[in-house]
Amino acid sequence: MSEHHDHHQDDTPHASFSGYMIGFLLSVFLTAIPFWLVMGGVFESKGTTAVIILAFAAVQVVVHMIYFLHMNFHSEGGWNMLSLLFTAVLLFITLFGSLWVMYNMNVLMMPGMM
Amino acid sequence: MSQSVAANTNLNFIARDHHAPNGTLFGFWLYLMSDCLIFAALFATYGVLSQSYAGGPTGAELFDLPLVALNTAFLLFSSITYGFAMLQMQQGKRQGTMIWLAITGLLGAAFLAVELYEFSHLLHVGAGPQRSAYWSAFFTLVGTHGLHVTIGLIWLVTLLVQLKKHGLIPENRRRLFCLSMFWHFLDVIWIGVFTFVYLMGSMA
Numbered sequence: 001m002s003e004h005h006d007h008h009q010d011d012t013p014h015a016s017f018s019g020y021m022i023g024f025l026l027s028v029f030l031t032a033i034p035f036w037l038v039m040g041g042v043f044e045s046k047g048t049t050a051v052i053i054l055a056f057a058a059v060q061v062v063v064h065m066i067y068f069l070h071m072n073f074h075s076e077g078g079w080n081m082l083s084l085l086f087t088a089v090l091l092f093i094t095l096f097g098s099l100w101v102m103y104n105m106n107v108l109m110m111p112g113m114m
Numbered sequence: 115m116s117q118s119v120a121a122n123t124n125l126n127f128i129a130r131d132h133h134a135p136n137g138t139l140f141g142f143w144l145y146l147m148s149d150c151l152i153f154a155a156l157f158a159t160y161g162v163l164s165q166s167y168a169g170g171p172t173g174a175e176l177f178d179l180p181l182v183a184l185n186t187a188f189l190l191f192s193s194i195t196y197g198f199a200m201l202q203m204q205q206g207k208r209q210g211t212m213i214w215l216a217i218t219g220l221l222g223a224a225f226l227a228v229e230l231y232e233f234s235h236l237l238h239v240g241a242g243p244q245r246s247a248y249w250s251a252f253f254t255l256v257g258t259h260g261l262h263v264t265i266g267l268i269w270l271v272t273l274l275v276q277l278k279k280h281g282l283i284p285e286n287r288r289r290l291f292c293l294s295m296f297w298h299f300l301d302v303i304w305i306g307v308f309t310f311v312y313l314m315g316s317m318a
Contacts, residue, residue: 015204020197027190031308035183038313046317057309061302068193068298076140087147091154098158 015070023067030060142292146299149262153303156258157310160251164318168246173315176241178232182312185228186304192221193301200294208281211290212274218297219270222263229260252311259307262300269293 034053036042043049065071065084073081195218202210233253236242243253273293276286 015197015200017201020194020201024190024194024197027193031186031190031305034309034313035179035186038316039179039183049317050314053309053313057305060305064193064298064302064305068197068301069295076143079140080143083144083147087150090151094151094154095158095161099161102162 019067019070023063026063026067027060030056030063138288139291139295142295146295149299150303153255153258153306156251156255157306160255160311163247163251164315166247168248170246170249171239171241172318173248173252173311174318176236176239177312177316178235179312179316181228181232182308185225185232186308188221188225188228189301189304192218192225193298195221196294196297200290203282203287203290206282208277211282212277215270215274215277215290219267219274222267222270222297226260226263226267229256233257256307256311259300259303262296262303266293266296266300269296 034056037049037053043052071080071084075081195214199211199214199218202214236249241249243250270293273286273289276289280286
């Protein structure tokens, strides 16, 4: 399949039509369902809907990483993945740390405003 | 890259002053990761201020979800058309690469147009960034993403000119690849925006 490759293309990951199409179709489903859940008011409970659409978003991020950004454990000898995981850890700490700390500050120190 | 081959030709590499393979691409990836942290901070800010309406309008009252769905579709389609441009590049077809790149640019411009329309509507009904902490955080987060798309568009047009003048030379292939990472990365951020800001905001 890669006979027509000349040498200077070897440093970029090889993309394929089927890979992009799989990623695209998965993304369409993973985008359409959360919009439908919210716009159609499918579930009574807002908490349930929120958990489900967050899960869909997380899966879609992984789909984009694999099929569009060609992420794997081999590229750059694993450094791509390592830096991504490091970023994900920082992202988690920043997001959930901020929300957790600030929520408790509000509850404990300004009970009248909640 | 085979390790043994690389080791055997190590001296040749130095003698020919060869770039480290993927040096630029890995560096650009690290830039994207640091950019991701900027967005992490903005998402955290938005999350913390997500109830701070100061008596003003809420997101749930003003968000137009069909419009957001349209915008999401524009960005998702632009991701796949950029993918097609990369496939054309792999086959060494300059014309095809440029056509798909131009289509990607048009979809990106459509996204920006819809976003600017939405922003002007929000400003018009008095939900500007100065109205409350919530709208400040909203405009900072969504605006920063929009700014990234704008810069991506400028980069894309620049690359079209480069391709027209020089064709698919190794430098342009590298640039196309960096922009593809940038463009797909913006789509990943948008997943967070439409889920966290628009969908969850509409339920609040």
